[in-house]
Amino acid sequence: MSTPTPRDLFARFQHNALAGAAGLDEEMLAENVVVEQPFAPAGHRRIEGRDKVMAMTRAGREALPLVFEEFRDVVIHETTDPEVIIAEYQMVATTPGGGTRAQAAFLVVLQARDGRIVRWREYQDRTAIAEALA
Numbered sequence: 660m661s662t663p664t665p666r667d668l669f670a671r672f673q674h675n676a677l678a679g680a681a682g683l684d685e686e687m688l689a690e691n692v693v694v695e696q697p698f699a700p701a702g703h704r705r706i707e708g709r710d711k712v713m714a715m716t717r718a719g720r721e722a723l724p725l726v727f728e729e730f731r732d733v734v735i736h737e738t739t740d741p742e743v744i745i746a747e748y749q750m751v752a753t754t755p756g757g758g759t760r761a762q763a764a765f766l767v768v769l770q771a772r773d774g775r776i777v778r779w780r781e782y783q784d785r786t787a788i789a790e791a792l793a
Contacts, residue, residue: 662774663687665744666735669769676727676750681716688712689775696781725752731762742777743770763787 663671668687676682683694694706694715706712731749738744746769751762763784770778 663771665742665769665771668771668774668776669735669744669746669767673730673733677729679726681713681720683712683716683776683779685709685713687776689772689777692776692779694779694781696783698782698785724755726755727752728760740770742772743768745769761787761790 671684671687672682675684688709690709691707692709692712694712696704703715706715727750729751731751733746733748736745736747746767747765749762749764751760753760764787765784766782768778768780769776
């Protein structure tokens, strides 16, 4: 079995999110993974370590009342570093019950080493997300 590439890990993230699970799972994360969300509320901008990241992603998924339906306009940029890709995409989701459909833009800088994510830096259209949840 070959070692997952950054593209493989991003595809797994997409699969997990569309299956209703947390996008990041324990097997795809390095023990010392760092997740950064520069525009998140204070206290959530940098999470270090697989256990803390998994706790954050599980809690976030449970608290987010959305059903992710598709990824649109996915563009993956290769970089000069084979460990790093940049993924741009739109996530489309609906709210349960009301059925309101919305989308938000994301950009992720993903760094993987030895088949596991060591850094995930995510930029989100937080305004679109807030409007979808309103």
